[in-house]
Amino acid sequence: MRIALASDHAGFDLRQAVAAHLASLGHDVLDLGPAEKARCDYPDFAAKVAGAVVGGETELGILCCGTGVGMSMAANKVHGARAAVVSDCFSASATRQHNNANILCLGERVVGIGAALLIVDAFLGADFEGGRHAGRVQKIMDLEG
Numbered sequence: 001m002r003i004a005l006a007s008d009h010a011g012f013d014l015r016q017a018v019a020a021h022l023a024s025l026g027h028d029v030l031d032l033g034p035a036e037k038a039r040c041d042y043p044d045f046a047a048k049v050a051g052a053v054v055g056g057e058t059e060l061g062i063l064c065c066g067t068g069v070g071m072s073m074a075a076n077k078v079h080g081a082r083a084a085v086v087s088d089c090f091s092a093s094a095t096r097q098h099n100n101a102n103i104l105c106l107g108e109r110v111v112g113i114g115a116a117l118l119i120v121d122a123f124l125g126a127d128f129e130g131g132r133h134a135g136r137v138q139k140i141m142d143l144e145g
């Protein structure tokens with residue numbers, strides 16, 4: 001699967017671990033930076049990943065910052081993005097199955113790297129179930145106007 005990935009400085013180390021993990025699983029990683037751990041603004045990188053996903057360049061996206069929250073707030077401003085900040089495996093699966101989330105947001109200051117990689121596996125291993133969830137997701141998208 002082709003997956004877009006980015007972080008800010010606070011999610012930089014987690015992003016390196018996620019990138020290596022995805023590559024070890026055979027995924028095609030589109031790493032959108034930053035190249036260095038210097039302080040930067042998470043909305044800039046949320047926009048890059050959300051743009052890649054919504055534009056069809058990648059199937060899914062993963063964003064890492066200190067909490068995952070700022071990344072999710074920024075990514076969800078992009079039309080078509082459904083970004084979910086997740087700290088547990090159940091929510092990671094459920095947000096794919098029920099919400100058709102297309103971007104996973106992780107907080108390096110919230111979850112350890114070991115847990116984060118399991119969350120990534122849960123997110124990538126689940127598929128949207130459609131059915132009763134489809135209309136609800138459409139209602140979310142309709143809120144974008």
Ligand code: RB5
Nearest residue numbers: 010065066067069070071
């Ligand atoms: C950076 O200090 C921090 O605010 C950012 O990584 C993120 O946690 C914002 O939501």
